[in-house]
Amino acid sequence: xxxxxxxxxxxxxxxxxxxxxxxxxxxxxxxxxxxxxxxxxxxxxxxxxxxxxxxxxxxxxxxxxxxxxxxxxxxxxxxxxxxxxxxxxxxxxxxxxxxxxxxxxxxxxxxxxxxxxxxxxxxxxxxxxxxxxxxxxxxxxxxxxxxxxxxxxxxxxxxxxxxxxxxxxxxxxxxxxxxxxxxxxxxxxxxxxxxxxxxxxxxxxxxxxxxxxxxxxxxxxxxxxxxxxxxxxxxxxxxxxxxxxxxxxxxxxxxxxxxxxxxxxxxxxxxxxxxxxxxxxxxxxxxxxxxxxxxxxxxxxxxxxxxxxxxxxxxxxxxxxxxxxxxxxxxxxxxxxxxxxxxxxxxxxxxxxxxxxxxxxxxx
Amino acid sequence: xxxxxxxxxxxxxxxxxxxxxxxxxxxxxxxxxxxxxxxxxxxxxxxxxxxxxxxxxxxxxxxxxxxxxxxxxxxxxxxxxxxxxxxxxxxxxxxxxxxxxxxxxxxxxxxxxxxxxxxxxxxxxxxxxxxxxxxxxxxxxxxxxxxxxxxxxxxxxxxxxxxxxxxxxxxxxxxxxxxxxxxxxxxxxxxxxxxxxxxxxxxxxxxxxxxxxxxxxxxxxxxxxxxxxxxxxxxxxxxxxxxxxxxxxxxxxxxxxxxxxxxxxxxxxxxxxxxxxxxxxxxxxxxxxxxxxxxxxxxxxxxx
Numbered sequence: 001x002x003x004x005x006x007x008x009x010x011x012x013x014x015x016x017x018x019x020x021x022x023x024x025x026x027x028x029x030x031x032x033x034x035x036x037x038x039x040x041x042x043x044x045x046x047x048x049x050x051x052x053x054x055x056x057x058x059x060x061x062x063x064x065x066x067x068x069x070x071x072x073x074x075x076x077x078x079x080x081x082x083x084x085x086x087x088x089x090x091x092x093x094x095x096x097x098x099x100x101x102x103x104x105x106x107x108x109x110x111x112x113x114x115x116x117x118x119x120x121x122x123x124x125x126x127x128x129x130x131x132x133x134x135x136x137x138x139x140x141x142x143x144x145x146x147x148x149x150x151x152x153x154x155x156x157x158x159x160x161x162x163x164x165x166x167x168x169x170x171x172x173x174x175x176x177x178x179x180x181x182x183x184x185x186x187x188x189x190x191x192x193x194x195x196x197x198x199x200x201x202x203x204x205x206x207x208x209x210x211x212x213x214x215x216x217x218x219x220x221x222x223x224x225x226x227x228x229x230x231x232x233x234x235x236x237x238x239x240x241x242x243x244x245x246x247x248x249x250x251x252x253x254x255x256x257x258x259x260x261x262x263x264x265x266x267x268x269x270x271x272x273x274x275x276x277x278x279x280x281x282x283x284x285x286x287x288x289x290x291x292x293x294x295x296x297x298x299x300x301x302x303x304x305x306x307x308x309x310x311x312x313x314x315x316x317x318x319x320x321x322x323x324x325x326x327x328x329x330x331x332x333x334x335x336x337x338x339x340x341x342x343x344x345x346x347x348x349x350x351x352x353x354x355x356x357x358x359x360x361x362x363x364x
Numbered sequence: 365x366x367x368x369x370x371x372x373x374x375x376x377x378x379x380x381x382x383x384x385x386x387x388x389x390x391x392x393x394x395x396x397x398x399x400x401x402x403x404x405x406x407x408x409x410x411x412x413x414x415x416x417x418x419x420x421x422x423x424x425x426x427x428x429x430x431x432x433x434x435x436x437x438x439x440x441x442x443x444x445x446x447x448x449x450x451x452x453x454x455x456x457x458x459x460x461x462x463x464x465x466x467x468x469x470x471x472x473x474x475x476x477x478x479x480x481x482x483x484x485x486x487x488x489x490x491x492x493x494x495x496x497x498x499x500x501x502x503x504x505x506x507x508x509x510x511x512x513x514x515x516x517x518x519x520x521x522x523x524x525x526x527x528x529x530x531x532x533x534x535x536x537x538x539x540x541x542x543x544x545x546x547x548x549x550x551x552x553x554x555x556x557x558x559x560x561x562x563x564x565x566x567x568x569x570x571x572x573x574x575x576x577x578x579x580x581x582x583x584x585x586x587x588x589x590x591x592x593x594x595x596x597x598x599x600x601x602x603x604x605x606x607x608x609x610x611x612x613x614x615x616x617x618x619x620x621x622x623x624x625x626x627x628x629x630x631x632x633x634x635x636x637x638x639x640x641x642x643x644x645x646x647x648x649x650x651x652x653x654x655x656x657x658x659x660x661x662x663x664x665x666x667x668x
Binding site: 148155321331334 | 398438442445447449452453457459460462463466467470581582589592626629635636638639642646652
């Protein structure tokens with residue numbers, strides 16, 4: 001018996017919709033098995049993990065807060081991945097964006113007016129984009145593999161943040177704790193809809209919708225998809241792959257940087273040695289689960305955000321390690337990638353008997 | 365002083381060397397496995413846990429190798445059988461490995477570890493200076509060198525190595541000649557997983573005999589860069605690994621001397637050095653094109 005792939009004549013539309021759902025279902029089954037191994041009733045565990053966070057207002061708000069950066073970063077990454085640029089350094093672009101976004105309230109705390117917040121957000125975008133452009137420039141100029149360089153810069157960004165909050169940017173009145181001063185009200189993103197949603201969530205939603213339109217309806221969106229699928233065809237159409245690489249990294253970095261600034265300004269309200277529970281990496285899963293489509297990414301962002309909140313939930317209620325969240329995230333990406341095979345191929349299980357019977361048919 | 369520095373360089377270089385030589389074989393077969401970090405961290409945690417449970421470092425090391433292979437088998441199934449995207453699957457392997465190791469390792473945080481013993485090579489270890497540095501190491505250090513020699517010999521002096529390289533350079537032709545491309549690639553992927561697991565075991569059973577979450581700290585990724593640095597030639601991996609080993613212990617020794625440089629800057633040196641080296645190597649088109657396996661990262665679906 002062996003597994004054989006039979007190429008479909010064209011992409012299966014049904015499977016493009018179904019594959020993320022199948023992947024989520026398979027992940028839930030695997031999670032149930034992990035719960036069972038940990039000595040917990042799998043159904044109770046799954047309920048606590050995936051459903052319970054949606055039933056209470058506070059946890060629903062927390063889920064939205066977690067989904068926001070994931071969606072924003074995931075949207076940027078989708079531009080990279082669609083155009084075949086492997087940016088895996090969004091975590092670093094998030095951090096550097098946060099640094100650029102917070103130098104104003106940290107170094108110039110007396111600069112408090114209506115311009116403070118918009119300037120912070122713009123600086124955040126610039127910071128993330130600049131950090132993202134480093135691997136892009138190295139790729140276009142020296143042909144250097146962007147996967148490794150973008151990842152290496154994650155570590156560098158983390159150390160830079162660590163240096164700043166322990167050194168020059170440490171709060172002078174903070175009893176030597178490694179943290180920056182707390183942002184003033186003028187530098188804090190407000191909440192909207194009676195505190196139910198943050199401003200970040202609204203901005204993210206708007207950006208995701210704009211990106212969806214750009215990708216689906218504009219020449220730029222067409223260029224991104226063509227260059228990803230067939231760079232040769234794209235170059236005949238006059239598209240420059242180098243310029244697109246720079247564009248994709250700048251967008252991805254800029255959005256990650258914006259997410260970083262909004263996380264610091266809207267949530268943490270200060271810089272700490274660590275400002276992200278791995279959003280930049282989880283957003284990679286979000287991008288793939290959302291099938292590199294901004295609307296899909298919004299849904300996927302919520303699924304992955306649930307895993308953070310659900311992880312905390314099962315830890316406090318059932319004593320399972322909250323590390324189970326990252327295990328489930330990893331499994332989910334595996335299943336998404338495995339299920340994507342179904343879009344391009346039909347899977348046939350060949351036993352000795354059936355291979356003799358269908359042997360001739362497959363040559364037709 | 366110099367002897368002590370050299371000793372730390374060797375211990376820092378060994379995990380890089382072993383993980384990189386494994387990945388070199390994988391890439392020579394035409395597969396890009398970006399999950400080295402994930403396989404390595406699983407090796408580290410399983411090695412530590414099993415050594416802790418059984419009281420035997422050797423059993424721990426073997427378990428780590430098996431763990432690395434199990435992870436790589438998962439990767440192999442996805443990219444070879446299901447033709448999943450290699451870059452994304454490698455990333456998934458790393459994300460899964462980091463999560464799973466964190467969950468398994470939670471019970472072992474702060475638990476005193478077990479160091480695998482040094483093996484003193486008779487007579488040679490008594491030579492002044494050279495003896496203590498090169499011949500009073502643990503078995504994994506020696507194994508690392510043996511792996512390099514073995515891989516170099518197999519790749520370029522044996523029929524099996526020729527077939528492996530043929531699969532990596534032109535899978536269509538290799539398939540037409542009757543070689544099972546997928547089977548050969550799967551074996552190469554397993555070898556890479558075993559090496560990464562071993563490198564992980566070295567981290568948690570020799571380098572720093574304890575379990576700390578995320579303790580590989582990007583070494584799997586640096587190992588990947590080393591393969592590019594070495595332009596897919598085994599002996600150059602040794603040079604690269606020792607160079608990076610030296611850069612990564614700089615921090616330790618600079619602090620001991622008391623230089624006024626913030627530690628974070630020194631800690632970032634290995635990562636910055638990796639970028640610098642990658643740029644230097646890749647800017648040289650001729651060098652990279654000669655040795656890069658032509659089918660690296662390209663999927664192969666046999667038409668039956």
